[in-house]
């Protein structure tokens with residue numbers, strides 16, 4: 566059973582106050598893009614995980630755990646426990662989504678493993694686990710996992726796991742600049758809190774950007790580019806100062822929107838059309854401001870059995 570699952574970029578990431586459970590209340594506008602990991606689940610004697618770089622990709626996978634720390638392995642255990650079966654499955658993960666890159670690659674693999682294992686073990690005629698149940702299991706694994714199942718464009722509140730699909734017209738053309746090495750999401754959130762405290766700022770209660778929603782609903786790329794925001798960006802730039810140059814280069818070369826993706830360090834650039842995306846990707850590659858440059862489009866579908 567093989568499932569293909571997309572990366573995401575956050576079109577709006579508004580970080581509210583820290584909660585008692587250590588998470589932050591968010592407004593998180595997720596947008597799935599056409600950069601996919603593939604997870605294959607094969608019945609086996611025991612639970613194993615193997616991770617490889619997808620054909621044609623240059624993603625470094627050495628940092629990905631192959632033991633129980635792997636989110637896909639935890640997803641398999643969760644599905645098995647819910648269905649009352651043994652988690653005896655070999656998971657092969659083919660990665661094209663940057664590792665610890667702010668594009669929710671780990672969450673994507675967990676979402677794919679949930680779906681693959683449910684299809685492997687659940688009754689096809691009378692399934693115990695529907696799409697909503699998988700979304701609930703996903704939320705237990707990580708804040709971004711339910712969106713990887715859903716795909717498209719959606720507004721997330723709470724930790725980011727409570728989703729409402731957003732109206733989005735047309736196709737947007739993106740260029741992503743990956744960086745050498747990842748950034749730890751908890752470290753970036755902690756840096757965001759520290760910065761706010763140092764500046765005597767209280768975290769505002771996050772609200773959905775009307776300008777962003779209108780830009781999406783009308784398919785207006787220029788307006789979308791102007792409305793992109795990420796509250797984690799200042800923290801990511803402090804932890805990885807070289808990203809400033811990457812963002813500036815993208816803007817200088819004509820991107821109509823430029824921001825750090827999620828907790829970074831991948832930078833996302835919105836362009837006007839496919840041709841512009843191709844040109845921007847070429848100049849960013851030769852400028853040497855990124856480890857690698859990938860162009861793709863959004864929105865993309867959520868986790869899908871192939």
Ligand code: C5P
Pocket residue numbers: 587588589590591706707708709723724725750751752754
């Ligand atoms: O939910 P997930 O495990 O993906 O979150 C990773 C980390 O990101 C959390 O441990 C927390 O530090 C931070 N986080 C947060 N508030 C959120 C989502 C994530 O502080 N709403």
